[in-house]
Amino acid sequence: xxxxxxxxxxxxxxxxxxxxxxxxxxxxxxxxxxxxxxxxxxxxxxxxxxxxxxxxxxxxxxxxxxxxxxxxxxxxxxxxxxxxxxxxxxxxxxxxxxxxx
Numbered sequence: 001x002x003x004x005x006x007x008x009x010x011x012x013x014x015x016x017x018x019x020x021x022x023x024x025x026x027x028x029x030x031x032x033x034x035x036x037x038x039x040x041x042x043x044x045x046x047x048x049x050x051x052x053x054x055x056x057x058x059x060x061x062x063x064x065x066x067x068x069x070x071x072x073x074x075x076x077x078x079x080x081x082x083x084x085x086x087x088x089x090x091x092x093x094x095x096x097x098x099x100x101x
Contacts, residue, residue: 002066003095004056004075009087012050018085022054025078033071035062049087067094 026038
């Protein structure tokens with residue numbers, strides 16, 4: 001089961017608008033890919049820098065292979081308009097549960 005983790009820093013002045021944009025993007029992705037589960041996680045460092053992590057996964061019963069390359073490409077493409085909210089690069093990583101794939 002392949003899952004996707006996407007992390008990046010967010011411009012502190014744009015957090016509210018960035019959150020609305022990410023929520024809308026993840027909602028559109030869930031509509032386009034039934035069963036897709038999305039989350040947005042946050043870490044605030046001691047220096048006040050904000051890092052967000054988006055997660056993307058499917059329940060094993062819905063899609064045993066998980067997030068494939070086509071869905072990953074869709075996630076990356078839909079995030080392009082959000083670039084003004086990022087403070088640096090957006091990193092995309094794929095992981096499998098231990099013992100799988």
